[in-house]
Structures are given as structure tokens and as C-alpha cells.
Amino acid sequence: MNIEPLKNVFKTIFPEQEPKEFQEHSLFVRHLVSRFSSGNVNLQLGRFSTKITIEKRREQVCNYHFID
Amino acid sequence: MQVEQRLAIKALVTLFDKAEDKVKEVEQLDREISIPSINELRYVGYHLARLFCEEQPEKIDEQIKKAQQHCQRAIYDAHEIGIIYMLEQIKAFKERYIDFPDFVIEVIPEYTDSLRLAQNAAKFISRIKENNRDDRGAYYAECEPHYLSLRKVFDTLSVASPLIEKKRSGALRKDKQETRRFILQTLLIILSIIVAIIFGMQTP
Numbered sequence: 149m150n151i152e153p154l155k156n157v158f159k160t161i162f163p164e165q166e167p168k169e170f171q172e173h174s175l176f177v178r179h180l181v182s183r184f185s186s187g188n189v190n191l192q193l194g195r196f197s198t199k200i201t202i203e204k205r206r207e208q209v210c211n212y213h214f215i216d
Numbered sequence: 217m218q219v220e221q222r223l224a225i226k227a228l229v230t231l232f233d234k235a236e237d238k239v240k241e242v243e244q245l246d247r248e249i250s251i252p253s254i255n256e257l258r259y260v261g262y263h264l265a266r267l268f269c270e271e272q273p274e275k276i277d278e279q280i281k282k283a284q285q286h287c288q289r290a291i292y293d294a295h296e297i298g299i300i301y302m303l304e305q306i307k308a309f310k311e312r313y314i315d316f317p318d319f320v321i322e323v324i325p326e327y328t329d330s331l332r333l334a335q336n337a338a339k340f341i342s343r344i345k346e347n348n349r350d351d352r353g354a355y356y357a358e359c360e361p362h363y364l365s366l367r368k369v370f371d372t373l374s375v376a377s378p379l380i381e382k383k384r385s386g387a388l389r390k391d392k393q394e395t396r397r398f399i400l401q402t403l404l405i406i407l408s409i410i411v412a413i414i415f416g417m418q419t420p
Contacts, residue, residue, distance in 0.1 A: 157378050190249045197248045202297055209303040210342040214310065214335040215328075 218273060224280045225267075228287065232260055235290040242298040250297045256290035259283075288353035295359040296344075296352075299337050302370040306334045309373050319383045323376045330369040337362040 190196065197205075239253045260283045267279035310331070313320050320327050340362050344352050 153379065154375070157375055160378050188249055190243060190247070195248045197246070197250050197252075197297060199252050202250070202252065202300065205300050205304065206296070206341060209300055209307060210338050212303075212307050212338065214303075214306065214331045214338065 217276065221273070221276055221280065224277075224284075228260075228264075228280060228284055231284060231287040231291075232257070235260075235287045235294065238291055238294040238298075242294045242301075245298055246301040250293060253290045253293040253297070256286045256293060259286040260290070285353045288356040292344075292352045292356040292359050295356070295363040296341055298363050299341055299359070299366055302366045303334055303338055305370055306330070306366075306373065309377065313380055313384075316380065316384055316387075319380050319387070320376075322383070323379045324372060326372075330372065333362075333365050333369055337366050 235253075235257060239250065239257065242253075243249045263279045263283035263286065267276050267283070270276045270279060324330065340359070344355055
């Protein structure tokens with residue numbers, strides 16, 4: 149079985165090295181967050197789901213017809 | 217504290233570990249932290265602290281039960297947000313490749329079954345919403361199989377997406393080439409007709 153295409157796909161999804169800009173941005177964000185906050189980073193960066201946002205998202209996916 | 221109660225607390229700690237792991241797993245998946253799950257875990261701490269201050273066995277049992285229910289709700293909420301996130305991704309995938317069903321089936325032969333699983337999971341979370349939300353802890357064990365089967369679907373779609381994209385761009389390139397060839401052929405035919413007419417007019 150030829151697994152080369154699968155290997156290429158994995159390399160595309162999980163590249164060995166992230167782009168330089170992304171690395172710099174990520175490092176900067178972490179540095180900033182570690183300086184001014186403690187605890188969960190997602191929470192400190194405002195990345196959280198509340199009951200209201202979850203409710204909206206739930207309604208959207210529940211009303212969608214996955215099978216036509 | 218009675219021996220049964222000590223065992224119940226141990227079981228509670230195991231359940232708490234599971235809830236915490238699940239909350240973290242879904243946080244990494246969704247790249248957002250779920251406040252309702254964290255809130256439920258907060259209440260577990262509240263009831264655990266209370267039970268160590270109680271002296272009556274019935275009161276201790278009551279606190280253990282409450283803490284257990286909050287753990288179950290935390291697990292349910294974490295699974296639910298994971299399911300919602302994966303359903304959103306499956307929906308986006310379906311809409312992205314709606315005009316290319318042949319490529320999708322070629323890469324993912326079980327695509328129809330995957331969509332059926334997604335529909336079942338959507339029905340499940342919709343049913344819990346319609347029932348009393350406070351009882352959702354009772355469904356925490358029922359929620360996990362939906363989450364796990366959707367996780368497999370989600371992983372398959374993530375791997376398949378670049379392959380389908382490759383096929384799609386190949387087909388578009390081929391289509392463009394054929395269109396270009398058709399235009400060129402038509403132009404050549406028109407040109408040869410014009411040349412023939414000009415030659416026809418020049419000859420007496």
C-alpha cells in the first residue's frame with residue numbers, strides 16, 4: 149500500500165516548523181500574557197464560551213440538516 | 217466518616233479527574249475554555265469542602281451526591297461543547313465540498329455514514345436541550361459515545377480535506393485547459409472560414 153500521499157497530508161497538517169511570523173506572534177502573546185496574568189491563558193486572552201454563546205452555537209448545528 | 221463514604225469520595229475524585237481531563241481536552245479542541253464546565257467544577261469544590269465539615273452521615277452523603285452530580289454535569293457540558301465544535305466543522309466541510317460529492321466519496325467512502333453520525337449527535341444534544349437542563353448530568357455517560365464517534369469523523373475529515381482539495385484543484389485546472397482548447401479551436405475555425413471567404417472573393 150502506498151502511504152506517501154498520507155504522509156504528505158500529515159506533513160501539511162502538522163508541519164515540522166511553524167511559520168516564522170506565527171512563532172514570533174505566539175511568543176509575543178505568551179510573553180505578554182505571562183507578564184500581566186496568571187492562570188488559564190485562554191481565559192486571560194478572552195477566549196471562552198459562555199452559556200449564551202454555547203446556546204446559540206447549539207441551535208445553529210441542531211437546526212442544520214446533515215442528511216438532506 | 218464511614219468506610220462506604222470514604223469509598224464514595226474516592227470514586228468522586230476519579231470522576232472529578234475525568235471531568236477535569238475532558239474540560240481540558242475540549243478546551244484544546246475548541247481553543248476556548250467552557251465557562252459552564254468550569255462553573256460545575258467550582259461547585260464540586262464547594263460541596264467537597266462542605267462535606268468535610270459535616271458530622272452527620274446523612275449530610276455527608278448528601279454533599280457527596282451533590283458533588284457527584286456537578287462532576288457529571290461538567291463532563292456532559294464538556295462533551296456537549298466538543299460535539300458542537302465538531303458539528304460546526306462537519307457542517308463547514310459539507311458546505312465547502314457540496315459541489316464535489318464524487319471527490320468526497322472517492323476519498324471518504326464512509327462519508328454518508330459520517331453524516332448520519334453527525335445527525336444523530338445533533339439530535340441527541342437537541343433532545344437534552346428540550347428536556348430539563350438540570351437533569352443533563354444523568355446523560356453524561358450517554359454523551360461520550362457520540363463525542364467519540366464524532367471525533368473519529370472529525371479526524372478523518374481533517375486528513376481527507378487536503379486530498380479532496382488537491383483533486384478539486386486538479387479538476388479545475390483540467391476544466392480550464394479544456395475551455396482554453398475549445399476557444400482556440402473555435403477561433404481557428406472562424407479564422408479559416410474568414411480566410412476561405414476572402415480567397416473565394418478574390419478568385420474570379
